[in-house]
Amino acid sequence: MTEAVPLYIEIDFRSGIPITDQIVEQIYDRIVLGELRTGEQLPTVRDLARQLKVNFNTVARAYRILDQAGVINTQHGRGTYILPEVPPQETEKSKELDRMIRDFLDQLEGQGFVSPEIQAMFQRNLRERRKLEEFSSS
Secondary structure (H helix, E strand, O other): OOOOOOOOOOOOOOOOOOHHHHHHHHHHHHHHOOOOOOOOEEOOHHHHHHHHOOOHHHHHHHHHHHHHOOOEEEEOOOEEEEOOOOOOOOOHHHHHHHHHHHHHHHHHHHOOOOHHHHHHHHHHHHHHHHHHHHHHHO
16 A cells, blocks of 8 residues: 655635635645646545644545546545546637637736736636535535
8 A cells, every 4th residue: 555645735724715725726736836746645534634633524525626627536445646637638619718718818917917816816716606606506
């Protein structure tokens, strides 16, 4: 059995950003930065919840979001592992989405907005949309 890699996640309980989102974003960022690699095992939900001093269900929800996004895979009885990055399928629809996003970013930058500001606002809106979707499906 492989040893889980240590996860260094900082939770800001006063930030207003849901803890689940903080966990998801920090794990995803570490994968993108190459700090977590394909095949590496993450700590168990219980271990990470204990380490972060948060509820078990909070970490379980974060892992479930990452699993549904195809970033990790949980194998019952074996652990949770980083999946290889699967290149997105190039379809006409995805090409159109890419073009629309690039045009929108050009517009925003033309109006003086900077990348960190755009990214923060975009992520906030995605989180709010996700909350609405979760609320409406309840």
